[in-house]
Amino acid sequence: MKATLERTDLLKSLTHVHRVVERRNTIPILSNVLLRAEGGSLKLKATDLDLEVQETVPAMVERPGATTVPAHMIYDIVRKLPDGSQVVLETTSDFATLEIRAGRSKFSLQMLPETDFPDLTASDFSHAFSLTAGDIRKLIDTTQFAISTEETRYYLNGIFMHTVDTPEGSRFRAVATDGHRLAQAEVAAPSGAMGMPGIIVPRKTVGEIQKLLEAPDADVQIELSDTKIRIVTANIVLTSKLIDGTFPDYGRVIPQGNDKELRVDRDEFKEAVDRVSTISSERGRAVKLSLTDGRMILTVNNPDSGSATEELMVEYDADPMEIGFNSRYLLDIANQLTSDTALFRLADSGSPTLIRDSTVDECLFVLMPMRV
Structure with missing residues (x-):
């Protein structure tokens, strides 16, 4: 594999994907980020087995290929490279290390084979619809603070999203509660959302979605199954497992x-x-x-x-x-x-x-x- 790309593009993408990776891992491959160079782009992917983020950035690919390297290490290296520099990523001939070159700087990182990297995305999604980034941010910002941190009541450790029929029409609603307070926000239900299963989006996933949303008017594709949610923006795909539990009948406490x-x-x-x-x-x-x-x-x-x-x-x-x-x-x-x-x-x-x-x-x- 050999690819050249702008340091700014690589850093922005690594900022998004490396946050998913836990600092301490008992499974070595989960400490790594997957890099795949093909066509005119570099794909980066990271996962903790519950949440997966994949991003695509433009790159000049001289030799297609894929490998995995420590996520936090490559992020720190690229973060410290000079602004405006071109970064070359190249695997050595013995496939033992990945060389990172920019200007007079050169780093070699130990690799693990891409075949060991887990894939979270294999799933059938029964519902798909679009919301603007502004609407999603509104739903999350308004309710996020009320998510419970009490692990024993795991079904409260996220935001409950579902559709409801009201006199004003169909609404897409988000609710969070920790037993002491409850927050509810809603927007007009988009086409394709009616009949969706009620889902509980985990706290960590909520935080990552919030950080990935940028232009408020941009359309964001949401795909759902009974067990997973996928968020697709222009160049980022976030896939997450949902909390397997039953959210309480919050209407009784309003x-x-x-x-x-x-x-x-x-x-x-x-x-x-x-x-x-x-x-x-x-x-x-x-x-x-x-x-x-x-x-x-x-x-x-x-x-x-x-x-x-x-x-x-x-x-x-x-x-x-x-x-x-x-x-x-x-x-x-x-x-x-x-x-x-x-x-x-x-x-x-x-x-x-x-x-x-x-x-x-x-x-x-x-x-x-x-x-x-």
């Missing part, structure tokens, strides 16, 4: 009868929560909201360091009430709101609260209260 309505300036609220929570401890992040007619008082008490209060003018004309929330969870939700005013629908101090944008109906959040 409150329908909360009759106390609170409207507050999103930025003022976010900044006030951030300020008063400075005094809170790592373990007890509770902030108390005391609501009376037209006014909210935020209070944090920390027996070890002191207390903090701040008052905000709000739209609220229901009965006075006090309710406590985890301040970090409040900030996570406030950061996802897009309109200037946040809308809270409350029931009482012990029941879940519904939070949403006052003008946008495409996302909602549910937050469980804390004792304060």
